[in-house]
Amino acid sequence: MNFTLKVWRQKDCNSDGHIEEYPAENIPIEASFLEMLDIVNEGIIDKGGEPIHFDHDCREGICGMCSLTINGIPHAREKGTTTCQLHMRHFEDGDTIWIEPFRAGAFPVIKDLVVDRSAFDSIIAAGGYVSVRTGAAPDANSIPITKEDADHAFDSATCIGCGACVASCKNSSAMLFVSAKISHLNNLPQGFPEKDRRALNMVQAMDEAGFGNCSNHYECEAVCPKSISADNIAKLNRDYAVATVRKALA
Amino acid sequence: MNALTRAVLSFWDSSIGKKILVAVTGVALLLFLPGHLIGNLLLFAGKDAINEYALWLHELGHGGAVWLARIGLLTVLVVHILLTIQLTLRNREASQKYSHPATTRASRSSRMMIWSGLTILAFIVYHISHFTVRIGNDYNGSAYLTSLPGHDGNVHNVHQMMVDGFSHVGNTLFYIIAITLLCSHLSHGFSSVFQTLGLRSRKSEIIIKQAGRAYALLIWAGFLSMPVAILFFGYGSI
Amino acid sequence: MPLNLQSAVPSGPIDQKWTKHKMESRLINPTNKRKYSVIVVGSGLAGGAAAATLSELGYAVKCFCYQDSPRRAHSIAAQGGINAAKNYQNDGDSVSRLFYDTIKGGDFRSREANVHRLAEVSVGIIDQCVSQGVPFAREYGGLLDNRSFGGTQVKRTFYARGQTGQQLLLGCYQALSKEISNGGVQMFSRTEMLDLVVVDGHAKGIIVRDMVTGEVTPHAADAVVLATGGYGNVFYLSTNAKGCNVMAAYRAHKRGAAFANPCYTQIHPTCIPVSGDYQSKLTLMSESLRNDGRIWVPSGIDLAEKIRLGEMKAADISEEDRDYYLERKYPSFGNLSPRDIASRSAKEVCDEGRGIAPTGLGVFLDFRDAIKRDGLDSISARYGNLFEMYEKIKGEDPYSTPMQIFPAVHYTMGGLWVDYNLMSNLPGLHVAGEANFSDHGANRLGASALMQGLADGYFVLPSTIANYLAEQEPGSVTESDPEFTRCLEETNTRVSSLMSANGKRSVDSFHRELGLLIWDKCGMARSREGLQNALKRIPEIRDEFWENVRVPGSGAQLNQELEKAGRVADFLEFGEVLCHDALDREESCGGHFRLESQFESDDPEVLDGRTQAGEAKRNDDDFCHVSAWEHTGVGTKPKLTREPLEFENVKLSIRSYK
Numbered sequence A: 001m002n003f004t005l006k007v008w009r010q011k012d013c014n015s016d017g018h019i020e021e022y023p024a025e026n027i028p029i030e031a032s033f034l035e036m037l038d039i040v041n042e043g044i045i046d047k048g049g050e051p052i053h054f055d056h057d058c059r060e061g062i063c064g065m066c067s068l069t070i071n072g073i074p075h076a077r078e079k080g081t082t083t084c085q086l087h088m089r090h091f092e093d094g095d096t097i098w099i100e101p102f103r104a105g106a107f108p109v110i111k112d113l114v115v116d117r118s119a120f121d122s123i124i125a126a127g128g129y130v131s132v133r134t135g136a137a138p139d140a141n142s143i144p145i146t147k148e149d150a151d152h153a154f155d156s157a158t159c160i161g162c163g164a165c166v167a168s169c170k171n172s173s174a175m176l177f178v179s180a181k182i183s184h185l186n187n188l189p190q191g192f193p194e195k196d197r198r199a200l201n202m203v204q205a206m207d208e209a210g211f212g213n214c215s216n217h218y219e220c221e222a223v224c225p226k227s228i229s230a231d232n233i234a235k236l237n238r239d240y241a242v243a244t245v246r247k248a249l250a
Numbered sequence B: 001m002n003a004l005t006r007a008v009l010s011f012w013d014s015s016i017g018k019k020i021l022v023a024v025t026g027v028a029l030l031l032f033l034p035g036h037l038i039g040n041l042l043l044f045a046g047k048d049a050i051n052e053y054a055l056w057l058h059e060l061g062h063g064g065a066v067w068l069a070r071i072g073l074l075t076v077l078v079v080h081i082l083l084t085i086q087l088t089l090r091n092r093e094a095s096q097k098y099s100h101p102a103t104t105r106a107s108r109s110s111r112m113m114i115w116s117g118l119t120i121l122a123f124i125v126y127h128i129s130h131f132t133v134r135i136g137n138d139y140n141g142s143a144y145l146t147s148l149p150g151h152d153g154n155v156h157n158v159h160q161m162m163v164d165g166f167s168h169v170g171n172t173l174f175y176i177i178a179i180t181l182l183c184s185h186l187s188h189g190f191s192s193v194f195q196t197l198g199l200r201s202r203k204s205e206i207i208i209k210q211a212g213r214a215y216a217l218l219i220w221a222g223f224l225s226m227p228v229a230i231l232f233f234g235y236g237s238i
Numbered sequence C: 001m002p003l004n005l006q007s008a009v010p011s012g013p014i015d016q017k018w019t020k021h022k023m024e025s026r027l028i029n030p031t032n033k034r035k036y037s038v039i040v041v042g043s044g045l046a047g048g049a050a051a052a053t054l055s056e057l058g059y060a061v062k063c064f065c066y067q068d069s070p071r072r073a074h075s076i077a078a079q080g081g082i083n084a085a086k087n088y089q090n091d092g093d094s095v096s097r098l099f100y101d102t103i104k105g106g107d108f109r110s111r112e113a114n115v116h117r118l119a120e121v122s123v124g125i126i127d128q129c130v131s132q133g134v135p136f137a138r139e140y141g142g143l144l145d146n147r148s149f150g151g152t153q154v155k156r157t158f159y160a161r162g163q164t165g166q167q168l169l170l171g172c173y174q175a176l177s178k179e180i181s182n183g184g185v186q187m188f189s190r191t192e193m194l195d196l197v198v199v200d201g202h203a204k205g206i207i208v209r210d211m212v213t214g215e216v217t218p219h220a221a222d223a224v225v226l227a228t229g230g231y232g233n234v235f236y237l238s239t240n241a242k243g244c245n246v247m248a249a250y251r252a253h254k255r256g257a258a259f260a261n262p263c264y265t266q267i268h269p270t271c272i273p274v275s276g277d278y279q280s281k282l283t284l285m286s287e288s289l290r291n292d293g294r295i296w297v298p299s300g301i302d303l304a305e306k307i308r309l310g311e312m313k314a315a316d317i318s319e320e321d322r323d324y325y326l327e328r329k330y331p332s333f334g335n336l337s338p339r340d341i342a343s344r345s346a347k348e349v350c351d352e353g354r355g356i357a358p359t360g361l362g363v364f365l366d367f368r369d370a371i372k373r374d375g376l377d378s379i380s381a382r383y384g385n386l387f388e389m390y391e392k393i394k395g396e397d398p399y400s401t402p403m404q405i406f407p408a409v410h411y412t413m414g415g416l417w418v419d420y421n422l423m424s425n426l427p428g429l430h431v432a433g434e435a436n437f438s439d440h441g442a443n444r445l446g447a448s449a450l451m452q453g454l455a456d457g458y459f460v461l462p463s464t465i466a467n468y469l470a471e472q473e474p475g476s477v478t479e480s481d482p483e484f485t486r487c488l489e490e491t492n493t494r495v496s497s498l499m500s501a502n503g504k505r506s507v508d509s510f511h512r513e514l515g516l517l518i519w520d521k522c523g524m525a526r527s528r529e530g531l532q533n534a535l536k537r538i539p540e541i542r543d544e545f546w547e548n549v550r551v552p553g554s555g556a557q558l559n560q561e562l563e564k565a566g567r568v569a570d571f572l573e574f575g576e577v578l579c580h581d582a583l584d585r586e587e588s589c590g591g592h593f594r595l596e597s598q599f600e601s602d603d604p605e606v607l608d609g610r611t612q613a614g615e616a617k618r619n620d621d622d623f624c625h626v627s628a629w630e631h632t633g634v635g636t637k638p639k640l641t642r643e644p645l646e647f648e649n650v651k652l653s654i655r656s657y658k
Helices: A033-046 A118-125 A147-157 A164-168 A175-186 A192-208 A219-223 A231-249 B003-013 B015-045 B047-094 B113-132 B158-165 B169-196 B205-233 C014-024 C045-057 C095-105 C112-131 C164-182 C247-254 C287-291 C301-308 C325-329 C339-351 C368-374 C376-394 C449-469 C482-500 C507-522 C528-548 C560-584
Strands: A003-009 A018-024 A096-100 A109-111 B145-148 B151-156 C037-041 C060-064 C185-188 C191-199 C202-210 C216-220 C223-226 C265-271 C294-298 C363-366 C403-412 C429-431 C625-630 C639-644
Touching (some): A018 A033, A018 A096, A033 C507, A118 A175, A118 C164, A147 C164, A164 A175, A164 A219, A175 A192, A175 A219, A175 A231, A192 B003, A192 B015, A231 B003, A231 B015, A231 B169, B015 B047, B015 B158, B015 B169, B015 B205, B047 B113, B047 B151, B113 B158, B113 B169, B158 B205, C014 C095, C014 C112, C037 C045, C037 C202, C045 C060, C045 C164, C045 C185, C045 C223, C045 C449, C060 C191, C095 C112, C112 C449, C164 C185, C164 C449, C191 C247, C191 C560, C202 C223, C202 C482, C216 C482, C223 C449, C247 C429, C247 C560, C265 C339, C287 C376, C294 C325, C294 C339, C294 C368, C325 C339, C339 C403, C368 C376, C376 C403, C482 C560, C507 C560, C528 C560
Parallel strands (some): A003 A096, C037 C223, C223 C429
Antiparallel strands (some): B145 B151, C191 C202, C294 C363, C363 C403, C625 C639
């Protein structure tokens, strides 16, 4: 298969970037999207150029390291798929493919398609955990949790922290990411005692990191490779309001 | 600062806090619109009906009620607008543009909220100066005084004012555009209220969305029925 | 000086050793702990758990990872589950049974005391994870669910759908985040360790490169913990993440740490087969699929050929022409036979010409009968996400066509040598998780990697490290020590020589060449001749690498080619250690299969029916030891020291799964 790539190239965070065109030739139909880029990069290196930098690691859709906005959509149009799990058979021979970094003010470009998503870490550090010390835990079966609650918590906990939700959002909002963690922990008995603190602190960290706010477009839900529900955002809004009221009355 | 002030301030500063206030003020406006519409639809019940309604409104609570409502609505509106502008500016700052943008799911209404909102604001200013303050017309003049059965003296002829107002093509065209944008604004605004106040779930999503559309459509049809009847079907002209 | 391989295993009965050891271990006063600094390299289950727990105890921790966030460490990709001897199922499980299963699964090549401790602390891991909010699968009664996994006959595996590793790692990452926000852990992401600094024989710090700015800096501490994972990517194609590498462990090895049992590499039987030379990695399909899927190839070579050419489909092959070879050879374990056995059997049938993938390297994993028995819905409830993943990659629907699978490199049991305290022969250097050699012997059982990583990180290391630290003056070595300056210079020289090679070939092309060679000669079946061949070839590839590699760009910014080049340069040296070990170990055990050492049809064990011809033949008389290799210089044979393995509690037996 042959493609024309329009790729964002940017030397570093202080330089301006631009779109550059590359041919991708003789790509096997079984190749994954990143393998297609590997092949293009081999060609660039052969010609003495600097390869296109992009983040990737596990290449099986779980580490959340890969990014790329493909034809304007983070992780491309395939539903529930990360870029690394996307295969070239979903494209037509001869297609022009636009490849840009995950764009958001809070995700500055480091180089080419590589962005800095450490803002997510600072949000988790603000309260996305249960404060339990190693060794202090009671027996695992001492608190039963209904299967529904456990499944529900899992559905939110499956977030891979890739940042596609932010990159797809016209406001660069991190609400889906934050709300997934809130839903995961606030719904479990283990996370219950810190429920209010968690909601207040994580939202504050989110605002401070420079993310936008939610305009209920649901683009995030549509591009999320783990299909995390925007219901979580409603829950976050509710938890935040309740936490504020309780704090005000305390 | 005590806990209460601190909580209120940080709520006001936070993105979610602002969103919730936008939603709450939105609810107030969503509730106002059907009231306003039903009153105005008395136009079709005849001259006396609507004039009597207008009089009742202005005399309610010795004339205090209407002012209370006006101040309330104005506050709600100012908060709604101020916060959405703040939020939009913050969003502009937070986001970056793609060279090759695409949309997967966001509805057109949702993407033009700020523009439909600002147009509606312009319309509201015009609308109030047109029919409430009555600038640039002689609606306050003696030509617009009329008698009302069971009432001594003259009352303001709201019926005539509306008929004349909507007989003007330019006015009516702006009115139609603004109401159409309002419809778009409401269809996203209605369902957004549920999401922002944490009342939406995947199960209720469809119902809320359809209810939002139905509500917006009713408001649109209701408000447009009057100018359309007057301008295109000659309602009220003798 | 001979290598000091004192295992430091406490005396006493096996089930009391750990308790006794904790009792006898040194303690550090809580107010003094803050004065001690510990470097943790790696943020996976072992590293992340260790960093978080050490910080909770009061130590000042610096944690490093090469990914952009500690949440992305490759522990995240583990699918199946985590073992623990909770016996919640009342099916006869116990600490002793988990201990025995692990020792036997490891083909009697691990240290008894370490394995017993692992089984003991496994119980606490589940408690810890649940209290962190890890959403394990539950039954309708609200209690935790278990499944049987990877060749065990009890249900002791806790799981969170097919993403157990992810959920455990996120729990660990959240604990780490809590400590980062408390100020106890200083986190360095996108930072790669390039060297270990040894001062007066003690590991006292590391040299790292900031992968964004290219800056190379020294970090000193009172102790160093390496939790940097395995070396599976020496094969180029593996189920490891692309970034996984041996650099940290190998740098430590070059600075004096012994590398133990590198030849024990686990080949996982259920991976998606290779489809072309462009391929960058292999994808694992969870072992849990073998609970319901049946593995087969056609009985005849001609039928297999027709499938390969696309002239026939799996469905066209009649029941009597299907060879369910695992069920045939191992009737009591069948499709659930341990990984090494299942992998080797797949290789055998493919070597016979009965493979069904276009390349000839692949066997069927068929759910037809399971769907018929349990219904499509219940199979989809159990494996839906895995089937989806398979379809994404292969473009085929596994509900209607059987999956194609083939073994791939998955885990490495070998690693840096450590004693009972998880300290290497270099005082101060501690090694945890897959990076050490300690608990799995020659083969790891399914769902035991997560158990070991978390056991080391949460429970063992935080307790044993005090034995070393208590004897150290906190902060006695700083970055101003001349040794740091020397190592920093060496590292800078190395980086610039990689940058200035200015050759013609890409880093990946060398990595691919090395990987193919090692897979061919030191993969599922190894022979003396093949290994000798590899040992001749590796230095040639290495020499060409240094002359002809091309690393474009600059070292003073993000440069992914430079990162790869540094890692491949180490693989090119490490590959030799791997082959030396495989050559030296003239027996077959677990993940190490020597063609010269298999049961023959006239062996007494075969005649009396305990095993069959062609099975791995251990040699307990000559090889019941840990092989620890000491670096003697690039290109020269490393020096071997043996740590004998003594079995006081289990009887060495043929590892039969018949």
